[in-house]
Amino acid sequence: MVSAMEDLSKFEQEIFQRISKNEVSELKTLLAQEKIKMDFIDENGMNPLQHACYKGNKEIVQLLLDHDADVNACLHEHAYTALHFAALSGNAELCHLLMSYGACLTAQNSVGRTAAQMAAFVGNHNCVATINNFIPKADIDYYIKPQGLQTEPMLPPYLADYFHKFIIQINVNPVRVCMNLQKLPALLENAAKIQKVLESMRNREMTRGVEINEIMAFKYHYLSCVVAEVLKCQKRQEAMKAEKVEKWCNRSNEKKPDTVEFLIRRFLKCNKTDSLPEYQEAFLKDSVREFPFRESTIFRQIVATLASTDPPSTVSVISAAINGQRGFFDGVHTCVTCGEDKATKKCSKCKAVQYCDRECQRLHWFMHKKACARLGQSSANN
Ligand SMILES: [Zn+2]
Ligand SMILES: [Zn+2]
Secondary structure (H helix, E strand, C coil), rough: CCCCCCCHHHHHHHHHHHHHHCCHHHHHHHHHCCCCCCCCCCCCCCCHHHHHHHCCCHHHHHHHHHHHCCCCCCCCCCCCHHHHHHHCCCCCCHHHHHCCCCCCCCCCCCCCCCHHHHHHHHHHHHHHHHHHCCCCCCHHHHCCCCCCCCCCCCHHHHHHHHHHHHCCCCCCCCHHHHHHHHHHHHHHHHHHHHHHHHHHHHHHHHHHHHCHHHHHHHHHHHHHHHHHHHHHHHHHHHHHHHHHHHCCCCCCCCCCCHHHHHHHHHHCCCCCCCCHHHHHHHHHHHHHHHHCCCHHHHHHHHHHHHCCCCCCCHHHHHHHHHHHHHHCCCCCCCCCCCCCCCCCEEECCCCCCCEEHHHHHHHHHHHHHHHHHHHHHHHCCC
C-alpha cells in the first residue's frame, strides 16, 4: 500500500487523472491494458472508487466495480466511504448502485456520521431517501423459498425482481404506487400473494430485536394497504362484470374496465375546488390507523401530526415519515397527479399545473378540465 501521489506508478496516476476528468472511454481503454488491483490510494487515502464517487460519476463507478473494486474499502483520512462520497455528490442512482454491491449503510465517518446523515446535512434529500429506502435482495430471498411447514414459497421466485423494484420506490403517493403496479402486471396478477408478503415483512421488521426498523415496517404496511385496496377493487369489478354477463350475455366485446385506473381516479377526485381529495385522505388515514404497532415512535408521530390544528395532507405526512422532512423549496415542481418531484411538463393551456409526463396529465384531466380555463385566466392576469 502506498500513501503519496509520487509513490504511485505512472499507470495508477493516470487512472486517477482520467477519473478526475470524467474520461470514461479513456479509462476503459486504460483498464483493458493491464489488470491491477484497485486498492491504491492517493495522499488523502482515497482509492479510485472513492474518487469516482466524489465526482458522482456512475458510469466510471460501474467500470471500477466491474474491475473488482471493493465497495467498502476505506483508508480515507476522515473515514469517508465510497457511499459517503456518493451521498455528498447528490447522485441517488449512484448510491443505489453502491448499495446493490453491498455498500455498508451504517459505516460512520470520523465525526460519527453515516452516508445518509451526510446527505441530509448538505440537503441531498433524494440520496437520503434512496439510502433509507434500500432493501437488500436477500430480504426478499427468504420469501421465494418455502419456510417451515409451507409446501410452496409465499412469493413465486420469478416475481422476486419485480417485487424488489416495487418496494424500493421512494415516491409513496398512492397514485404513483398504483401506477407502478400497473407497469408490473405480473405483480398485479398476484396481488393477494404480494399483500401477504408485505404484511409478513412488516411483522418481521418489527421483531428484529435491536435492529428494528420502524420506518421500513411502516412502509411495508402502507404498501400492503394500497395492494389490499387494489384487490378490493378487483373483486368489486369482477362482481359487477358477473352481474352484467347475466344481463347481457350477448354483449361479450364490451371494453374491460381497468381496475387500477379506476382506483387512481378515485384517489384523485376532489369534490370541492382547492380541497384535498376526500377518498384518498380517508384511505390514507385508515391505513395509518390499521398499523398494528401502536407503541412505535413512527405511529405516534404520524398520529400526532394528523391530530394537530390545520394538519398538512395525509400523503405528505406519510411521505415525510418514510422519507424524512424535506426543504422549504420542495413542492415547486411537484406533479399534481402522482407527487413526483421533478415534474417539468406544464399544462399547455393554463400553465398553472405540472406533470411528469403525458400519462400523468391524461390521468388527471377528468379533474383538471374543470379548473383549466379558470386557472389559465388567473395566470394570464398575473
Ligand atoms: Zn406524475
Ligand atoms: Zn390546464
